[in-house]
Amino acid sequence: MRKFFPVEELARDSRFTQINMRQAQADPRTALVGPNAARRAKTNRLTPSRPDASEAARALMHGIFVGEIQALEGAGRTCHDFETATGSNSAAGTETDSVPFALKLDMARQAWDESRHVEISVKLGEWMGAEIGQFAENTVLFEAACSTDPVMRLAGVNRALEGLAIDVFTTMKEFGEVAGDPFLGFCEDWMLADEVTHVKMGSDWLRKVTENDPERRARALEFQSIVDKLFSFGGTRSESSDSPIGLARRFRELAGFTSDEVDEIADVSLAALEDRKAFAAAAMSSSGMSSSGMAADE
Amino acid sequence: MTVTVEPEVFRFVEFDNAMIAEVGNKLAAQLGIDRPIVVRVDETTPLGRVRATIGDTIEVTVESGAFEDSKRPRRQSEVATTINLGRILLRVRDRLHGGFGEAPLDDDIALAQMAAWETYCAGRLSRLGLRINRQRWLYNFRNRHGFSDKADAAFDAVWAADSLTWVQLEAISDAAVAVPSSA
Amino acid sequence: MADPYKPRTPFAPWDRRQLPGLFDVEESARRIGNYKWAEMKLFETLGGWVATVPELDVKMRLGTHCYHHAWHAELWHKRLPELREMNPDRLTKPANDAMVRFIEALSEPEAAEQTIEKLVGVYRVFIPHFIAAYTFHRNNTSEITDAPTIRSLNFALHDELEDWRDGEMLLQSLIETPAEVDRAAAHQARLEKIMLEAGGIAGPGSIGVE
Numbered sequence: 240m241r242k243f244f245p246v247e248e249l250a251r252d253s254r255f256t257q258i259n260m261r262q263a264q265a266d267p268r269t270a271l272v273g274p275n276a277a278r279r280a281k282t283n284r285l286t287p288s289r290p291d292a293s294e295a296a297r298a299l300m301h302g303i304f305v306g307e308i309q310a311l312e313g314a315g316r317t318c319h320d321f322e323t324a325t326g327s328n329s330a331a332g333t334e335t336d337s338v339p340f341a342l343k344l345d346m347a348r349q350a351w352d353e354s355r356h357v358e359i360s361v362k363l364g365e366w367m368g369a370e371i372g373q374f375a376e377n378t379v380l381f382e383a384a385c386s387t388d389p390v391m392r393l394a395g396v397n398r399a400l401e402g403l404a405i406d407v408f409t410t411m412k413e414f415g416e417v418a419g420d421p422f423l424g425f426c427e428d429w430m431l432a433d434e435v436t437h438v439k440m441g442s443d444w445l446r447k448v449t450e451n452d453p454e455r456r457a458r459a460l461e462f463q464s465i466v467d468k469l470f471s472f473g474g475t476r477s478e479s480s481d482s483p484i485g486l487a488r489r490f491r492e493l494a495g496f497t498s499d500e501v502d503e504i505a506d507v508s509l510a511a512l513e514d515r516k517a518f519a520a521a522a523m524s525s526s527g528m529s530s531s532g533m534a535a536d537e
Numbered sequence: 538m539t540v541t542v543e544p545e546v547f548r549f550v551e552f553d554n555a556m557i558a559e560v561g562n563k564l565a566a567q568l569g570i571d572r573p574i575v576v577r578v579d580e581t582t583p584l585g586r587v588r589a590t591i592g593d594t595i596e597v598t599v600e601s602g603a604f605e606d607s608k609r610p611r612r613q614s615e616v617a618t619t620i621n622l623g624r625i626l627l628r629v630r631d632r633l634h635g636g637f638g639e640a641p642l643d644d645d646i647a648l649a650q651m652a653a654w655e656t657y658c659a660g661r662l663s664r665l666g667l668r669i670n671r672q673r674w675l676y677n678f679r680n681r682h683g684f685s686d687k688a689d690a691a692f693d694a695v696w697a698a699d700s701l702t703w704v705q706l707e708a709i710s711d712a713a714v715a716v717p718s719s720a
Numbered sequence: 721m722a723d724p725y726k727p728r729t730p731f732a733p734w735d736r737r738q739l740p741g742l743f744d745v746e747e748s749a750r751r752i753g754n755y756k757w758a759e760m761k762l763f764e765t766l767g768g769w770v771a772t773v774p775e776l777d778v779k780m781r782l783g784t785h786c787y788h789h790a791w792h793a794e795l796w797h798k799r800l801p802e803l804r805e806m807n808p809d810r811l812t813k814p815a816n817d818a819m820v821r822f823i824e825a826l827s828e829p830e831a832a833e834q835t836i837e838k839l840v841g842v843y844r845v846f847i848p849h850f851i852a853a854y855t856f857h858r859n860n861t862s863e864i865t866d867a868p869t870i871r872s873l874n875f876a877l878h879d880e881l882e883d884w885r886d887g888e889m890l891l892q893s894l895i896e897t898p899a900e901v902d903r904a905a906a907h908q909a910r911l912e913k914i915m916l917e918a919g920g921i922a923g924p925g926s927i928g929v930e
Contacts, residue, residue: 357783
């Protein structure tokens with residue numbers, strides 16, 4: 240088996256269809272600008288009071304499901320792709336092709352946690368009326384897990400994307416509680432506890448492994464910021480009520496983010512939301528669409 | 538009756554005007570709708586709301602997500618087109634012929650009542666042979682009426698029904714709502 | 721209540737544990753170093769395979785079992801310093817070159833169509849050998865002096881037996897044709913021959929027979 244498995248070859252059964260982030264970003268449609276935005280309620284936040292709440296929650300649950308599969312695969316690959324650091328490197332793993340034994344153990348633990356999350360997501364999806372593979376699978380999470388530097392994986396996956404999972408689970412937990420769903424809030428709360436642990440693992444290991452290499456740490460944090468912004472594309476997650484998913488400040492702080500870091504993520508996410516609005520407005524304008532949503536000459 | 542579709546050519550999505558018209562014509566014949574239908578697709582949004590205005594011509598406004606293949610963004614799904622056009626045309630037929638004269642305008646219908654009406658439509662579409670995921674509609678019904686045996690029994694009654702009036706549907710929905718709320 | 725000051729035998733009548741054992745401290749540490757190395761290779765391989773198997777149920781099982789073996793490796797890693805091996809890395813090694821070749825052959829299948837080979841290697845060859853070596857060690861080491869190792873062996877054995885059942889049942893559900901039976905058997909035979917050469921997880925004598 241090779242070291243470093245390409246995202247294009249992720250193995251799936253015939254129910255799944257995969258798209259990458261570039262394809263997802265190429266979609267010029269959005270509900271954030273144009274005539275629909277004006278007609279919409281004051282907030283896009285995913286709550287049961289939204290008319291499309293059930294549909295939106297189901298789609299998000301499927302997104303969680305495939306995200307958990309990729310998180311499982313990413314954690315598993317980190318167990319396999321790197322040598323186990325020995326001797327003087329064993330604590331820090333100063334080489335980019337090796338990781339400390341204890342870090343591998345944490346990744347194996349994460350693989351088990353993510354396996355359970357896949358199981359939970361399958362059950363919740365059935366409960367909500369979703370079908371496996373019903374929605375396209377965006378492979379962005381595994382892409383972030385393909386770096387050949389394990390520190391980049393910690394920053395991109397454990398801190399950025401698992402951090403996003405904290406925000407998503409918090410939103411879904413609140414959704415389930417408000418709707419009175421007997422399972423959704425219960426399960427999301429359990430998964431949230433695991434995700435806080437995974438983000439903390441990422442924060443702790445990132446700090447430890449780059450203890451004597453500030454340049455490597457800076458590169459990793461920059462990568463995290465890129466992933467944070469990439470995944471906020473479309474305004475999916477921010478503190479603005481335009482975003483379906485909020486930023487879970489308290490849980491992020493429990494997971495090892497400083498207040499400054501959470502502020503930075505909030506800023507990056509808001510910037511991504513504004514970028515998306517500008518992109519969509521430009522796409523509409525270049526297609527000759529007016530604010531009515533119809534071609535300007537009609 | 539003729540179904541016309543706008544726009545002729547899609548720019549944001551890969552939809553087929555002729556296929557939508559064909560599906561619409563088939564449904565109109567199957568449901569006995571005897572007025573011209575115009576289907577206007579708003580391709581600038583990925584959302585999936587469908588609305589209808591009834592006049593001499595029935596005007597159906599569709600957000601592109603309603604006809605989209607959820608596995609392949611921006612591409613059309615014939616199944617989704619059939620189901621979502623079918624749902625709205627059933628509601629149109631209910632208003633025209635089915636004892637729904639007292640029903641408020643769509644925008645004024647409470648979310649729980651709308652969920653009940655959608656369930657009534659989905660149940661009938663499943664009996665027309667369309668592949669409908671019952672659990673999907675049960676979940677929507679529960680979100681609006683509460684997660685309770687009472688709500689589930691109401692769902693079963695609505696799902697199995699073929700000739701409800703608005704007054705009957707409203708009564709079932711109102712009785713099933715566990716806690717009156719905006720949901 | 722009985723008189724708490726009345727002398728009692730230190731070992732209750734039902735406690736039949738014996739002092740003698742086959743392994744001294746060095747031999748126990750050597751075997752445990754081999755176990756740790758083998759468990760590490762197994763959890764790394766299982767983790768790597770998760771992305772390569774299309775079957776969703778198998779994918780989730782591999783992720784779960786990956787952690788079981790990582791935890792066993794951790795148990796052995798923690799036991800080594802208690803056996804006078806203050807540098808656990810020194811004894812974390814394969815029993816011999818054949819074990820290295822065994823791991824190479826075990827982890828070789830990668831294609832999405834090779835789930836049978838992947839599972840056969842783990843559940844019909846490797847894990848049965850873990851069960852054998854651990855059982856031999858548990859049943860032959862001193863029940864009193866080496867009790868911490870026995871406790872870890874029992875935890876590990878519980879997982880190994882549960883995981884073996886999971887894996888074997890997955891295999892039985894995946895093998896649908898006589899040709900697939902042959903595929904599974906051929907791969908099992910190939911790996912079993914290398915393991916025979918290795919003499920087991922801890923080399924010759926893994927189960928007492930040299």
